[in-house]
Amino acid sequence: MNRNYLLKKIFQSLITIFLVLIINYILFRVMPGDPLQMLMRNPKASGEAVARTKALFGLDRPWYAQFFLYLRQLLHGDLGLSFLHKKPVLEVIASRILPTLLLAGCAEVIAILVGTVIGIVSAWKRGKKIDVISLSFALVTYSMPTFWLGIVFVAFFSVFLRIFPTTGMVTPGATFISEFAHMVDIGRHLVLPTLTLSLVMIGEYALIMRNSLIDILTEDFITTARAKGFTEQYVLRRHAVPNALLPMVTIVAINLGLVIGGTIQVETIFSWPGLGRLMYEALMNRDYPLLQGIFLLVSISVIGANFLADILYSYLDPRVKG
Amino acid sequence: MKETHAIRRRKAGQFMDSFRKNRMGMTGAIMLCFFLIMAVAGPLLLPYNAMDFGVADDVFAPPSREHILGQDDMGRDVLRALISGARISLSVGILSTLISMVAGTFLGIVAGYSGGKIDVLMMRFTDVFLVLPWLPLMLILAAVLGSSIWNIILVIGLTSWAGTARVVRAQTLTVKERQFIERARAIGAGNGYIMTRHILPNVFPLVFANTILVSAVAIISETTLSFLGMGDTLHPSWGMMLHYAFESGAASIGAYWFLLPPGLCVVGVVLSFTFLGYAFDEILNPKLKKR
Numbered sequence: 131m132n133r134n135y136l137l138k139k140i141f142q143s144l145i146t147i148f149l150v151l152i153i154n155y156i157l158f159r160v161m162p163g164d165p166l167q168m169l170m171r172n173p174k175a176s177g178e179a180v181a182r183t184k185a186l187f188g189l190d191r192p193w194y195a196q197f198f199l200y201l202r203q204l205l206h207g208d209l210g211l212s213f214l215h216k217k218p219v220l221e222v223i224a225s226r227i228l229p230t231l232l233l234a235g236c237a238e239v240i241a242i243l244v245g246t247v248i249g250i251v252s253a254w255k256r257g258k259k260i261d262v263i264s265l266s267f268a269l270v271t272y273s274m275p276t277f278w279l280g281i282v283f284v285a286f287f288s289v290f291l292r293i294f295p296t297t298g299m300v301t302p303g304a305t306f307i308s309e310f311a312h313m314v315d316i317g318r319h320l321v322l323p324t325l326t327l328s329l330v331m332i333g334e335y336a337l338i339m340r341n342s343l344i345d346i347l348t349e350d351f352i353t354t355a356r357a358k359g360f361t362e363q364y365v366l367r368r369h370a371v372p373n374a375l376l377p378m379v380t381i382v383a384i385n386l387g388l389v390i391g392g393t394i395q396v397e398t399i400f401s402w403p404g405l406g407r408l409m410y411e412a413l414m415n416r417d418y419p420l421l422q423g424i425f426l427l428v429s430i431s432v433i434g435a436n437f438l439a440d441i442l443y444s445y446l447d448p449r450v451k452g
Numbered sequence: 453m454k455e456t457h458a459i460r461r462r463k464a465g466q467f468m469d470s471f472r473k474n475r476m477g478m479t480g481a482i483m484l485c486f487f488l489i490m491a492v493a494g495p496l497l498l499p500y501n502a503m504d505f506g507v508a509d510d511v512f513a514p515p516s517r518e519h520i521l522g523q524d525d526m527g528r529d530v531l532r533a534l535i536s537g538a539r540i541s542l543s544v545g546i547l548s549t550l551i552s553m554v555a556g557t558f559l560g561i562v563a564g565y566s567g568g569k570i571d572v573l574m575m576r577f578t579d580v581f582l583v584l585p586w587l588p589l590m591l592i593l594a595a596v597l598g599s600s601i602w603n604i605i606l607v608i609g610l611t612s613w614a615g616t617a618r619v620v621r622a623q624t625l626t627v628k629e630r631q632f633i634e635r636a637r638a639i640g641a642g643n644g645y646i647m648t649r650h651i652l653p654n655v656f657p658l659v660f661a662n663t664i665l666v667s668a669v670a671i672i673s674e675t676t677l678s679f680l681g682m683g684d685t686l687h688p689s690w691g692m693m694l695h696y697a698f699e700s701g702a703a704s705i706g707a708y709w710f711l712l713p714p715g716l717c718v719v720g721v722v723l724s725f726t727f728l729g730y731a732f733d734e735i736l737n738p739k740l741k742k743r
Contacts, residue, residue: 142576145576146576146583149576149577150580150584153580153584157592157596158596269726269727270719272726273672273718273719273722273723274718274719275672275675275676275679275691275694275715275718276676277676277679277680277694277698278675278679278694278715278718281694281697281698281711281715282712282715284704285702285703285706289703289704289706290706296704384583386585387583387584387585387586388586390585390587390588391585391587391588394587394588394680395587395676395679395680398680399698409588409591410680413591413592413595413680413681413682414681416595421592424588425585425588425589425592428585428588429583429584429585432583432584432585433583436583
């Protein structure tokens with residue numbers, strides 16, 4: 131792979147992260163309420179105490195000095211203290227990452243597999259009944275607010291049919307005879323949130339796979355392959371589909387931002403103890419340091435994912451030259 | 453000038469002909485008309501007062517002859533709330549889309565036409581907005597600005613222009629190279645004149661198709677923001693209805709008449725915008741025609 135391309139992409143990603151830091155900083159500076167007031171929480175503090183606190187947090191310095199102070203703290207992994215949890219933001223966030231990774235990971239894998247298969251079938255049987263059905267399915271799920279689908283699932287599967295639990299990650303107060311029973315319990319709690327989150331993504335993946343494959347099928351090398359006398363199925367499996375899969379790499383990375391939006395909604399509906407739920411709680415309690423920390427973390431992971439997708443794509447498709 | 457108008461009118465006629473033959477587009481148009489009539493005329497026929505609470509027996513009362521869609525957690529008529537919500541949801545969707553359209557078109561044309569450093573800088577900025585996780589950004593902005601209906605419109609508008617800017621820039625780059633632009637410059641037209649009089653009309657069809665798809669996203673955004681507690685309590689949209697439905701436990705009570713209609717309306721509106729957007733894209737985008 132081209133080294134210049136790699137360097138250029140790294141440079142671009144770093145600039146994007148820097149811009150995110152600036153936006154983050156500005157956003158939380160215009161926040162209603164002076165940071166000093168939030169720190170002091172005491173209107174009767176003496177002038178000397180105010181000055182000392184100001185100096186302690188660097189608030190007496192000009193804005194650019196404050197910005198560099200903020201950057202230095204970030205580099206040391208210091209994201210401040212959560213108002214709500216009275217603990218360092220980084221610690222609070224770290225305790226919630228795993229459940230979100232589990233939920234989003236399962237949903238993403240299912241959505242990619244099912245979406246790709248639907249897209250392939252749809253493109254192959256273009257204009258036939260099955261194409262119309264899967265296209266309608268994709269557009270309808272794409273048009274649904276994620277949280278609403280979640281509530282409908284709760285009402286149907288948990289309240290009406292009573293086959294899946296409504297909230298949380300484990301049954302409250304339950305003791306498990308074995309580690310396996312514990313996993314089964316988590317699995318049962320995982321079904322509905324995963325189903326909700328993957329359903330809203332399947333539609334998009336299916337549409338993109340379908341369009342990509344239809345484009346590929348009009349290309350000359352497909353006609354050549356057909357002319358060589360290969361069967362339709364062979365052409366599809368060996369020539370068309372592998373090439374049509376390429377754009378999916380980028381889409382999965384771009385979609386990560388959307389998945390994060392989805393987890394906020396799904397985790398709120400199902401009280402799943404992950405980052406999305408944490409963000410909702412921080413929002414409801416106006417816990418600004420925590421909000422800022424979560425936003426920074428998710429932005430950097432999305433930028434990182436896009437960087438990896440670019441690199442992977444240029445490796446898979448050598449026609450791309452930075 | 454007269455000839456230009458004639459050409460544009462003929463193109464508009466061709467467009468309408470292709471549109472009428474497009475089944476997806478027509479379905480979308482009919483569905484959208486239904487919701488527009490509901491939003492414009494509905495409240496005149498069935499006025500709604502959010503303070504019109506019912507007595508204890510009315511709370512979560514199932515559909516009856518008097519209340520076709522039943523009553524909500526406060527004993528209010530769901531159908532009336534739904535109709536009044538249509539007006540709010542659609543207004544927020546359309547107004548925020550306008551902001552996004554103006555911002556995206558402006559940035560796209562200026563970046564594409566100027567080229568060079570300005571272009572690079574503006575596109576880097578656009579990429580940041582394209583990459584940033586959309587819902588967290590909107591939630592934080594709404595929390596910072598406070599949740600009045602105007603702030604929600606602003607927040608959605610300010611976070612959804614990046615896609616439009618990209619599309620417009622790409623189109624501007626091709627239009628800019630055409631001969632009539634050079635001719636206009638030769639007879640002394642200024643940059644501002646060329647951008648508004650020559651480039652804008654030529655990128656507008658694409659902006660239009662893109663805008664319709666943005667409207668769909670805007671409606672979903674408003675619903676989600678309101679649902680997550682960032683909505684304007686004085687202007688109950690469909691998202692606010694769903695917020696109250698969830699908070700009051702309508703799902704565990706089985707009050708489907710309170711839970712389903714607002715969600716189905718959102719799906720209907722978003723679907724109609726998506727259909728229209730796809731149809732326009734199919735008709736206007738020459739790349740798609742050959743398939």
